Amino acid sequence: MNVIACIKRVPDSAARIRPAADGKSINAAGVKFVTSPFDELALEEALRQRDEAGEGTVTAISVGPPECADILRSALALGADEAVLLSRGEEHRLDPVMAAGALAEEIRECAFDLVLTGKQAIDDEGGQAPALLAEALGVPFAPAAVALTVEDGRAVARREVEGGLEILEFDLPAVVSVDKGINLPRYPNLKGIMAAKRKPLEVKEAAGRSTGRLELVALEEPPPKGAGRILGEGPDAARELAHVLREEESLI
Numbered sequence: 341m342n343v344i345a346c347i348k349r350v351p352d353s354a355a356r357i358r359p360a361a362d363g364k365s366i367n368a369a370g371v372k373f374v375t376s377p378f379d380e381l382a383l384e385e386a387l388r389q390r391d392e393a394g395e396g397t398v399t400a401i402s403v404g405p406p407e408c409a410d411i412l413r414s415a416l417a418l419g420a421d422e423a424v425l426l427s428r429g430e431e432h433r434l435d436p437v438m439a440a441g442a443l444a445e446e447i448r449e450c451a452f453d454l455v456l457t458g459k460q461a462i463d464d465e466g467g468q469a470p471a472l473l474a475e476a477l478g479v480p481f482a483p484a485a486v487a488l489t490v491e492d493g494r495a496v497a498r499r500e501v502e503g504g505l506e507i508l509e510f511d512l513p514a515v516v517s518v519d520k521g522i523n524l525p526r527y528p529n530l531k532g533i534m535a536a537k538r539k540p541l542e543v544k545e546a547a548g549r550s551t552g553r554l555e556l557v558a559l560e561e562p563p564p565k566g567a568g569r570i571l572g573e574g575p576d577a578a579r580e581l582a583h584v585l586r587e588e589e590s591l592i
Contacts, residue, residue: 341393341490344455345386345400346443346473347379347415349408350463359559366559375411378458381518384525386456387419389490397421399450403442403546404428416536417528423539426546435554440472445547447477452513454495459484459517467517474515482508484519 351357352372360367375383386398400415402408403426412423426442428434434442447455455477460467474481482488482497486505489496490512497508497516528536571580585591 341390341396341454342450342452343386343389343396343398344447344450344452345379345383345398345415345420346455346457346469347383347400347402347411348376348458348461348463349373349402349404349411350376350461353377353462359561364556364559373407373410375414376458376461376463378460378462378518378520380458380525381520381522382456382458383415383418383420384523385488385518386454387526388523389454389456389488393490396453399424399452401426401443401446403434403439406543409541409543412541413536414528416539416541417532418526419532421539423541425541425543427543428546436466436468436472437554440469440476442546443469443473444476446544447473454490454512455479455515457515457517459519470515470517477513477515480510480514482510482514482516485516486519486521488516488518488522 350373351366351368352374355371357371358367359365383398383400386400390396390398398420400412400420400423402412402424406425406427408425408427412425416423424446426446428442455473457470457473459470461469470483471481482495482499484499485497485508486500487498493512495510495512495514495516497510499506499508499519500521569584571577571584582592
């Protein structure tokens with residue numbers, strides 16, 4: 341089983357994000373970058389599928405600036421066999437079409453059975469790249485899987501929908517995006533960290549479009565929240581609240 345895990349470098353969700361001076365990007369000073377959490381699930385699932393098959397490889401791939409090598413080294417420490425960085429400079433903002441195109445160009449050259457991604461990245465919450473990647477590769481796509489089984493060249497994915505589960509069956513090769521609940525990612529150990537130093541991390545120039553079809557025109561912080569109001573106590577507070585909701589906010 342040869343599995344490819346696509347991972348993205350994103351700002352840590354606990355970091356304070358501020359717009360840069362250009363008003364179109366973030367000020368990265370002092371911001372910690374990590375693997376997108378849903379992509380951590382994808383990598384863990386790739387490792388599990390390889391181990392359950394008893395043979396094969398896991399290749400971690402990322403598209404982005406040279407700093408993406410950090411998350412790829414982490415993937416190698418967790419157990420990936422090899423890693424590929426499809427490098428683009430910081431000046432190139434990746435839209436989903438560009439990212440999927442660059443990934444597809446690389447993956448076409450690989451002998452793969454399964455491509456795993458997170459259902460979305462936590463920086464833009466777009467969730468478009470996995471479907472675009474499957475379309476570019478011409479293979480089936482199963483979105484937001486919370487369980488995945490593979491046997492004899494076919495796969496079964498389960499995804500949560502309102503009121504129940506949806507079960508998808510499809511032939512391999514395929515692209516599957518994963519959702520929380522599919523697994524619990526492991527932590528690297530010292531042996532894995534040392535082994536990662538000897539594993540291959542190939543750096544290539546990203547193929548495909550160099551400019552996107554989407555233009556980010558502005559990036560702004562949310563407006564500050566207004567001060568709270570104390571409306572009194574007891575029945576008087578309830579009457580005042582009803583008045584505010586009806587007369588000032590037009591909510592009732």
